[in-house]
Amino acid sequence: MHFPAALPLQSGKSIRGYDLSFETYGALNADHSNAVLVCHALNASHHVAGVYAGQANSEGWWDNMIGPGKPVDTGRFFVIGVNNLGSCFGSTGPMQINPDTGRVYGADFPVVTVEDWVDAQARLLDVLGIRSLAAVLGGSLGGMQALSWTLQYPDRVRHAVVVASAPNLTAGNIAFNEVARRAIVTDPDFHAGHFYEHGVTPKRGLRIARMIGHITYLSNDVMNEKFGRQLKRAVEDATRGEVAAYQFSTQKIEFQIESYLRYQGDKFAEYFDANTYLLITRALDYFDPARHFGGNLSQALARATAKFLLISFSTDWRFTPGRSREIVKALLDNRRDLSYAEIDAPHGHDAFLLDDARYMGVMRSYFSGIAQEFSA
Amino acid sequence: MHFPAALPLQSGKSIRGYDLSFETYGALNADHSNAVLVCHALNASHHVAGVYAGQANSEGWWDNMIGPGKPVDTGRFFVIGVNNLGSCFGSTGPMQINPDTGRVYGADFPVVTVEDWVDAQARLLDVLGIRSLAAVLGGSLGGMQALSWTLQYPDRVRHAVVVASAPNLTAGNIAFNEVARRAIVTDPDFHAGHFYEHGVTPKRGLRIARMIGHITYLSNDVMNEKFGRQLKRAVEDATRGEVAAYQFSTQKIEFQIESYLRYQGDKFAEYFDANTYLLITRALDYFDPARHFGGNLSQALARATAKFLLISFSTDWRFTPGRSREIVKALLDNRRDLSYAEIDAPHGHDAFLLDDARYMGVMRSYFSGIAQEFSA
Numbered sequence: 001m002h003f004p005a006a007l008p009l010q011s012g013k014s015i016r017g018y019d020l021s022f023e024t025y026g027a028l029n030a031d032h033s034n035a036v037l038v039c040h041a042l043n044a045s046h047h048v049a050g051v052y053a054g055q056a057n058s059e060g061w062w063d064n065m066i067g068p069g070k071p072v073d074t075g076r077f078f079v080i081g082v083n084n085l086g087s088c089f090g091s092t093g094p095m096q097i098n099p100d101t102g103r104v105y106g107a108d109f110p111v112v113t114v115e116d117w118v119d120a121q122a123r124l125l126d127v128l129g130i131r132s133l134a135a136v137l138g139g140s141l142g143g144m145q146a147l148s149w150t151l152q153y154p155d156r157v158r159h160a161v162v163v164a165s166a167p168n169l170t171a172g173n174i175a176f177n178e179v180a181r182r183a184i185v186t187d188p189d190f191h192a193g194h195f196y197e198h199g200v201t202p203k204r205g206l207r208i209a210r211m212i213g214h215i216t217y218l219s220n221d222v223m224n225e226k227f228g229r230q231l232k233r234a235v236e237d238a239t240r241g242e243v244a245a246y247q248f249s250t251q252k253i254e255f256q257i258e259s260y261l262r263y264q265g266d267k268f269a270e271y272f273d274a275n276t277y278l279l280i281t282r283a284l285d286y287f288d289p290a291r292h293f294g295g296n297l298s299q300a301l302a303r304a305t306a307k308f309l310l311i312s313f314s315t316d317w318r319f320t321p322g323r324s325r326e327i328v329k330a331l332l333d334n335r336r337d338l339s340y341a342e343i344d345a346p347h348g349h350d351a352f353l354l355d356d357a358r359y360m361g362v363m364r365s366y367f368s369g370i371a372q373e374f375s376a
Numbered sequence: 377m378h379f380p381a382a383l384p385l386q387s388g389k390s391i392r393g394y395d396l397s398f399e400t401y402g403a404l405n406a407d408h409s410n411a412v413l414v415c416h417a418l419n420a421s422h423h424v425a426g427v428y429a430g431q432a433n434s435e436g437w438w439d440n441m442i443g444p445g446k447p448v449d450t451g452r453f454f455v456i457g458v459n460n461l462g463s464c465f466g467s468t469g470p471m472q473i474n475p476d477t478g479r480v481y482g483a484d485f486p487v488v489t490v491e492d493w494v495d496a497q498a499r500l501l502d503v504l505g506i507r508s509l510a511a512v513l514g515g516s517l518g519g520m521q522a523l524s525w526t527l528q529y530p531d532r533v534r535h536a537v538v539v540a541s542a543p544n545l546t547a548g549n550i551a552f553n554e555v556a557r558r559a560i561v562t563d564p565d566f567h568a569g570h571f572y573e574h575g576v577t578p579k580r581g582l583r584i585a586r587m588i589g590h591i592t593y594l595s596n597d598v599m600n601e602k603f604g605r606q607l608k609r610a611v612e613d614a615t616r617g618e619v620a621a622y623q624f625s626t627q628k629i630e631f632q633i634e635s636y637l638r639y640q641g642d643k644f645a646e647y648f649d650a651n652t653y654l655l656i657t658r659a660l661d662y663f664d665p666a667r668h669f670g671g672n673l674s675q676a677l678a679r680a681t682a683k684f685l686l687i688s689f690s691t692d693w694r695f696t697p698g699r700s701r702e703i704v705k706a707l708l709d710n711r712r713d714l715s716y717a718e719i720d721a722p723h724g725h726d727a728f729l730l731d732d733a734r735y736m737g738v739m740r741s742y743f744s745g746i747a748q749e750f751s752a
Contacts, residue, residue, distance in 0.1 A: 171599035171633040172591065178634045179587045182641070186580040188564055204562040208584060211555040215548065223547035229664060255661065257547040258554045265558070285631065288605060317693075 021090030026074035039138035039145035045089035048081035094275030107193020150304035166323035180209035207265030219315035219348030298333035397466030402450035415514035415521035421465035424457035470651030483569020515728035526680035542699035556585035583641030595691035595724030674709035
């Protein structure tokens with residue numbers, strides 16, 4: 001969808017006419033009261049559910065959660081997935097042409113924030129004729145958007161579902177983002193963000209960034225269980241169980257965990273835009289609704305009137321249960337209606353994308369409750 | 377000290393005549409029974425204590441622990457610091473000339489293991505006339521060497537002091553090492569490890585490696601307390617408390633934690649050798665005394681006859697207290713004499729290098745006990 005009007009941004013800049021990619025699932029009911037907006041995290045897109053005809057492995061990134069008969073049942077809800085401004089899956093971003101210069105934006109793409117994304121999403125809902133959301137839903141950075149919706153447009157959100165998220169990043173979270181960004185901007189193929197016109201992409205940096213990310217998404221338990229100290233079979237065979245080949249050429253991979261991380265890094269570097277990575281991690285760093293309230297989250301959330309479901313996972317060391325509890329505490333200070341589930345799951349931050357009977361059960365139950373609030 | 381005889385290595389290769397840099401503090405007593413060997417971790421050296429005359433900021437890396445009147449009292453002990461083979465502070469390593477080729481070793485330096493370092497250290501003690509150590513002492517990777525001493529030379533070690541260490545690396549530990557190594561080997565200035573002859577060093581990669589390392593050395597609490605979400609003053613002034621400048625040029629630094637990490641990365645890249653980084657992190661990955669016992673650490677440690685002091689720190693998430701307890705358990709299974717202190721300290725893995733009254737007290741007390749076992 002093209003939006004001809006400029007969007008004012010938090011930075012004071014604005015973005016001229018822009019496009020947003022989006023998908024919808026299910027049908028909007030007569031009084032437009034069954035809409036659920038799904039916000040995505042760092043590397044995902046508007047394609048949250050379903051498959052593309054004739055394309056293998058084209059399942060949406062939250063296809064286990066959203067679809068006919070699934071916890072977020074598209075037989076009852078009209079679900080909207082939207083690719084955020086600045087991302088690289090069809091919405092206007094650093095890879096598109098800057099109408100002011102006729103050149104690809106690259107590093108000139110304006111900095112966008114969680115609040116900017118929410119503003120852009122609200123405009124999309126305006127065009128779709130959706131005044132009020134039955135729910136806004138997101139995990140991780142997507143959860144931050146859901147939270148921000150309840151502050152920016154309190155009268156347009158009936159329920160906010162915030163999964164594996166946090167009210168802001170810790171210094172440690174920022175540190176990981178910063179190392180990943182440094183890997184990208186110091187890649188000689190970055191060319192100060194204008195690599196497109198050089199016909200290259202900073203893949204080395206993107207690979208490192210993704211490897212760092214993946215370590216933080218997994219729990220130590222899962223890494224140990226899945227990979228342990230296992231050597232790659234080929235190496236074990238060659239060395240007959242002895243210590244591996246005592247080499248580290250750039251090709252040689254020895255421990256299974258290394259192979260896994262390199263694979264993830266290589267795959268990511270093939271499809272993700274480096275400038276988008278920088279933009280989105282900065283949006284993560286900046287998000288901090290308590291900032292204008294002297295750090296007082298309870299005061300910051302006083303504006304929110306939605307009902308909340310918060311979910312965290314016991315082994316998530318990126319956004320720990322303690323971070324979700326901060327939001328719970330601030331909402332309770334404001335006597336808001338909320339449910340909170342702390343799921344004992346082994347998968348770390350990644351758990352929010354995975355099947356877990358209790359997690360799925362909580363979501364199914366909560367969305368069933370929402371569905372009873374509107375006529376089919 | 378030059379060692380003319382070749383040293384056979386675990387890999388099956390050997391290293392021809394080599395040098396080891398070392399320093400000693402205090403005096404060896406008449407029956408050579410008061411020697412303490414200090415093993416270093418990743419980026420340290422033989423310079424463990426004291427200062428160099430006329431050089432500001434030249435304190436040894438463990439100067440708070442070792443010296444006259446300090447917990448490891450050089451008025452009573454003859455302390456030896458040695459730079460490990462393959463390191464870059466004077467001992468033979470990748471920056472030296474390979475006698476076989478006349479070229480700088482670079483990537484051709486043979487892979488060395490914890491066991492190889494211990495063998496080389498034992499040869500140094502032979503030359504110094506030290507048959508038996510009053511104690512071998514190390515933190516982190518240094519603690520692994522101390523542990524390995526008790527297995528390789530059980531009759532030459534009376535006490536082993538293993539601080540903030542582990543019986544092997546977890547998959548998560550290996551993962552961080554691997555990302556750091558990838559950052560180095562994919563730096564275009566790495567030249568497959570032969571960068572010396574190109575007159576460059578892979579500083580980009582070294583910076584990233586060090587930044588990753590520093591994140592894992594600090595606890596989340598310390599990062600939050602020390603840096604929190606504070607913006608750099610210059611940025612705050614310029615933006616008058618508003619959200620920072622919404623830019624990420626390669627120069628711009630916004631959060632304090634970013635500034636800290638970049639400083640650490642820059643400093644490290646100036647003095648540390650990239651091939652040494654690869655070698656030493658691989659030695660960390662490979663260390664696993666239980667490997668030849670089907671993963672049974674109790675069986676692996678049956679050879680050890682030394683008395684042990686083990687110390688861990690509550691907020692160390694790199695080598696958690698649980699990892700030290702694995703060693704404690706295995707030693708207890710063998711009915712060994714040991715003391716174990718779990719220090720409640722906020723500083724993460726770094727705590728082993730910092731002043732903490734309880735930590736220092738435990739060390740002082742333990743070494744006083746050792747000193748009573750020999751005549752002055």
